Amino acid sequence: MVKEGSGLDFIELRDIHKTYHLGEMDLPVLKGVSLNVSRGELVALMGVSGSGKSTLLNILGCLDHPTSGEYWLDGNETSRLTAKEQARLRNRMIGFVFQNFNLLARTSALENVLMPLTYTKENLSEHQKKQRAIQLLEKVGLTDRIDHLPSQLSGGEQQRVAIARSLVNHPRVLLADEPTGNLDSRTSEELLQMFQQLNSADGITIIVVTHDIGVAQHARRIIHIRDGLIERSTVAQKSNGVT
Secondary structure (H helix, E strand, O other), X not given: OOOOOOOOEEEEEEEEEEEEEEOOEEEEEEEEEEEEEEOOOEEEXXXXXXXXXXXXXXXXXXXXXXXXXXXXXXXXXHHHOOHHHHHHHHHHHEEEEEOXXXXXXXXXXXXXXXXXXXXXXXXXXXXXXXHHHHHHHHHOOOHHHOOOOHHHOOHHHHHHHHHHHHHOOOOOEEEEEOOOOOOOHHHHHHHHHHXXXXXXXXXXXXXXXXXXXXXXXXXXXXXXXXXOEEEEEEEOOOOOOOO
């Protein structure tokens, strides 16, 4: 049963291992990861390709199970939940932003943002759903682009649509996987400042996965992962925009 947590440690990982079985070979990817993220933190999870950061993000997003260890999210030990309970927790509490945007090509910006509300347990009318989606597109600066298809939008605009979509169910944690990987430096800076604003003004807990120190330094704390282990945690030296 999914419950509401009240502790400061919104996210807690305890000795997380993840091993993939490839035929007769075992491939350990996470080798005992323990970390805590407080409610309302803006954290960067940084590591090179193959370090285990994407696997860790999938576990944080309840998209994959650890081989062993415990993952506590807002008072819920996720490995004890059924698949249906995990899906409900994910839909209610977690928003995702991906490097490749993952927008539906033949639907408008507005329809893309509306999509997660198809699965919501909230008792919203169609008008209420549409108004919420429009407000979020306005929030990310796309008031005049709501009827445009993804192919009619720039990369930065597509990522803004993806951010609006990730927020439509009012998640408490936002997981962003290399969110600036396909964007130029100016657009990347604008989006990172948007994350800072969402964190500061709305109190959303944000975890950004990146290999780029310039991106990581927009967070308040950087968690360095290497060879499937947390190497160290440092305070970011630069935090542009909202702090």
